[in-house]
Amino acid sequence: MQILESLGTIRGALPEGLPLSVVGIAATVLIGVIYSIITQERPFAGFPLASIDGKSPKKSWLFHGRQVIAEAADKYSGPFQIMTGTGPKIVLPNRFADELRNHPHMNFPKAFAKDFFTNYPGFEPFEQGLKDDTLIQETVRVKLTQSLNLVTDDLVDETTSSLHDIYGESDQWQTIILKDTVLDLVARLSSRVFLGKELCRNKRWLEIAKNYTVEGFIASFLMRMVPSLLRPIAYWFIPQCRFCRKAVRDAREIIDPEVERRVAAVNEALARGEKPKKTADAIGWIHEVSRGRKVDYVNAQLSLTLAAIHTTTETTGQALFDICEYPEVADELRKEIIEVIGEHGWAKTSLYKLKLMDSFLKEGQRVRPMAATSMNRFVEKEVTLSDGTVLPQGSRINVISSFMDPKIYPEPEKFDAARFLRMRQQPGNENSWQFVTTSGEHMLFGHGQHACPGRFFASNEVKIALCHLLLKYDWRFVPGSGRPEPRSFETSIGVNPKGKVECRRRKEEINLDLTE
Numbered sequence: 001m002q003i004l005e006s007l008g009t010i011r012g013a014l015p016e017g018l019p020l021s022v023v024g025i026a027a028t029v030l031i032g033v034i035y036s037i038i039t040q041e042r043p044f045a046g047f048p049l050a051s052i053d054g055k056s057p058k059k060s061w062l063f064h065g066r067q068v069i070a071e072a073a074d075k076y077s078g079p080f081q082i083m084t085g086t087g088p089k090i091v092l093p094n095r096f097a098d099e100l101r102n103h104p105h106m107n108f109p110k111a112f113a114k115d116f117f118t119n120y121p122g123f124e125p126f127e128q129g130l131k132d133d134t135l136i137q138e139t140v141r142v143k144l145t146q147s148l149n150l151v152t153d154d155l156v157d158e159t160t161s162s163l164h165d166i167y168g169e170s171d172q173w174q175t176i177i178l179k180d181t182v183l184d185l186v187a188r189l190s191s192r193v194f195l196g197k198e199l200c201r202n203k204r205w206l207e208i209a210k211n212y213t214v215e216g217f218i219a220s221f222l223m224r225m226v227p228s229l230l231r232p233i234a235y236w237f238i239p240q241c242r243f244c245r246k247a248v249r250d251a252r253e254i255i256d257p258e259v260e261r262r263v264a265a266v267n268e269a270l271a272r273g274e275k276p277k278k279t280a281d282a283i284g285w286i287h288e289v290s291r292g293r294k295v296d297y298v299n300a301q302l303s304l305t306l307a308a309i310h311t312t313t314e315t316t317g318q319a320l321f322d323i324c325e326y327p328e329v330a331d332e333l334r335k336e337i338i339e340v341i342g343e344h345g346w347a348k349t350s351l352y353k354l355k356l357m358d359s360f361l362k363e364g365q366r367v368r369p370m371a372a373t374s375m376n377r378f379v380e381k382e383v384t385l386s387d388g389t390v391l392p393q394g395s396r397i398n399v400i401s402s403f404m405d406p407k408i409y410p411e412p413e414k415f416d417a418a419r420f421l422r423m424r425q426q427p428g429n430e431n432s433w434q435f436v437t438t439s440g441e442h443m444l445f446g447h448g449q450h451a452c453p454g455r456f457f458a459s460n461e462v463k464i465a466l467c468h469l470l471l472k473y474d475w476r477f478v479p480g481s482g483r484p485e486p487r488s489f490e491t492s493i494g495v496n497p498k499g500k501v502e503c504r505r506r507k508e509e510i511n512l513d514l515t516e
Contacts, residue, residue, distance in 0.1 A: 041087035044392055048072070048080045050091070057083035062225065065490035069372045073400055079389055084490075085224025086114040090395055092385075094402040097375060097440030099386055101448025108450040110378035111396050116220050120235055122244030125302035126216065135289060136303055141453040143285035144193070148460055149348050150280045151193050153514055155464045156346055158192040158200065159185070160513045163468055173502045175478055179495045182317045183210050183309070189461055190308045194282040194301060195255070205254050208247045212302055213310040215240045215247070221489070251298045259283060259297045312458050314370055315361065316465055317495035321484075322364045322415070323470070324477045324501055329417045330470060333357055334509070337467050342510040351463050358435045359420035361462060365444045366403045367415050372491040374443035375399040375450075401443050408441050435459050471508040478502055 043049045043057075050072035051057040052064050060068050061082045069091065072080045081088045092100070100106060109130040118127035128136065144151075162185050167176070187209040191200035199205055219240035226234040235241050262283055266276040278284065286300050323330050333356060340353045376398045383391040391397060404412040409419070423433040431437065436455045438447045445452040452458075469475075477483065484499030 043081055043083065043088050044090065044395060046390075047090055048076055049088075050076075050080050050082050058085065061085075061490060062221075066372050066488060066493070069400060069491055078387070084115070085221075088395075090391060090397045091373060092397055092399045094400050094405075094440060096385060097399050097443065097447055100375065100377065100383075100397075100399065101440070103377075103383065105379060105381040105383050106377035106397075107380050108377060110380070111376040111398075113378075114396075115224065116216075117223050117231070117235075120241070122241055122246075122248055123216065123220070124248060124296070124299045125212070125306055126220075128296065128299040128303040135286065135295065135300060136307070137453055138289045139282060139285050139300075140304070140307075140457070143289065144282070144454065145456050147280055147285075148456060151457075152346055152351075152460065152464070154192050154197070154280070155189055155461060156512070156514050158189050159465055159468045162188045163472060167473060167503060167505070169505050171505045173476075173504045175500055175502050177497075178320060178499050178501045179313065179317050179497050182320070182495075183313045185465060186309050186313045186316060186461070189465065190305070190312065193280075193457070194304050194308075195258070196279070196281040196283065199254065199258060202254060204250055208251050208254075208302075209305050209309055212244065212247045213306050215243045216306065217310075217489075219244055248298065248302065251302060255283075255298050255301055263287060307452070308454055308458065311370065312461055314494050315365065315458070316462050318364050318368060319361060319462070319466060320469065320475055320501065321495065321499070322360070322417075323475050325483050326415060326417065327476070329360060330475070332417070333360060333466070334470050337471055338509050341467060341512060346514070351460050354463055354467075355421050355424065356418060357463055357466060358459075359424070359433075360417040361459075362420045362433070362435045362442070362444070363415060363417055366409065366419075366442065368486065368493065369401055369403050369444065370492055370494065371401070373398040373400055374446050375448065377450075399443070399447075402441055405441070468512055471510070471512060472506065473503045474506050476502050 049057050050068050051060040052068060052071070055064070061084055065082075068082060072082075072091070073093070077093075079090055079092045081090045112126075113130055116126035116130070117123050118130060166181050166184050168174070184206070187206050188200055191205065191209055194200075195205070219238055222238050222240065223231055223235065262279070266287065269276040282301065282304060283297065286295060286297060323333075336354060336356045340350055344350045344353070376396070379391045379393055379395045379397060382393045385391065402408065406412050420433040420435075424430050432439070433442075436445065436459050438445050438451045438455075440447060445455040478500050479502075481500075484496035486493040487496055488494075
């Protein structure tokens with residue numbers, strides 16, 4: 001009845017003669033706006049609401065997130081809140097990182113449940129990690145991490161093949177869009193381990209693997225901008241949502257037949273009383289971890305892709321930009337690669353011994369961190385912090401990173417490739433400042449029990465790729481131009497998708513390829 005009354009009111013306010021359909025659209029929009037205003041979540045009492053002068057808190061966050069965090073951190077000594085597209089989040093100073101890293105009332109999956117629209121088709125891979133994070137966690141933390149030595153040869157082999165296909169063999173300078181080529185490389189390397197040799201070079205799968213994460217995040221960002229009542233309608237008109245639906249459908253056509261073949265082979269072996277053949281890829285690992293429970297292998301694979309390919313691409317791309325900006329570092333890294341791989345080959349401890357490269361990667365992420373905050377959590381039960389601050393039940397929180405704290409990092413604005421190498425050389429700190437080590441002072445991979453379980457694999461993957469990229473190619477910015485400006489998204493920054501560099505084939509000092 002109220003809707004009919006509203007429709008009549010709107011019709012009376014509009015020019016005569018308009019079709020009823022136009023009036024209906026106007027009514028729908030107006031009611032959607034009113035509904036959104038009535039139902040939108042209110043800020044939490046007791047926490048300042050951060051915004052940029054002249055902009056609403058929500059628009060401040062969506063389009064200027066890093067600036068909001070930086071200004072609010074300087075303005076307020078304690079926690080504050082920001083207004084996201086799905087409601088308020090409380091932002092905590094870095095001093096609370098260690099206090100909260102393993103808190104029993106802090107839930108990780110629920111922190112993202114509102115941000116990714118898992119009840120819509122095409123977003124199922126996001127749902128996979130949120131509703132059953134133990135499957136992916138165990139697959140990565142146990143099976144993948146324990147198999148790092150087994151998959152090293154696969155990564156080296158795929159890197160050799162990929163570089164030939166992507167960058168070629170010309171010794172003349174060629175201009176490339178860096179992110180596109182690195183994404184091609186990382187998609188093949190990750191897929192080699194996740195899906196095996198046969199499927200990792202499937203062109204359609206590689207397109208899905210490269211683009212699903214980016215399109216999925218853009219789709220969720222656009223959905224968050226739409227008033228909640230209108231989202232079910234807007235969803236069908238957003239191109240990125242359409243891409244995600246098709247990507248999931250196509251992935252099923254590619255992956256399901258391979259899974260059925262693998263499962264049938266395992267069952268046949270068991271029926272014969274034989275031990276099934278072990279496989280060093282995620283299809284086999286997921287089957288083992290599932291222990292007979294029903295698993296959606298396609299959503300699991302795309303969930304792995306969400307976690308792995310985008311972040312590894314950003315790390316590798318940023319490292320190559322750093323090589324171009326600090327060319328003297330390239331010579332030092334090449335010297336280390338020649339000494340370590342030249343003497344030990346791709347042995348079990350080789351990647352660990354690339355300590356300057358490890359420090360270089362960690363420093364790159366300190367100077368240009370992918371995100372200004374970390375440790376996203378959902379507060380399941382009211383929590384009182386050590387300073388008396390009360391975090392309300394049902395609130396979502398995150399913690400500010402401290403990558404530029406001069407008390408921890410002398411001359412924090414300076415890029416120092418060997419910074420963490422020197423820190424590791426201090427007595428008792430050998431394992432404290434590795435690339436994969438998490439701490440309240442360096443939360444690249446998160447911190448605490450929910451730190452990224454795939455960081456050990458990502459570290460090995462990036463190091464293997466850089467060994468080949470540095471010894472086989474020279475790198476420089478396009479003459480007359482400098483480092484491309486990064487792209488920002490809320491508090492995240494990423495490699496500019498249109499940023500260009502130049503590369504050329506060089507003669508490597510040692511053979512990095514696998515030998516029979």
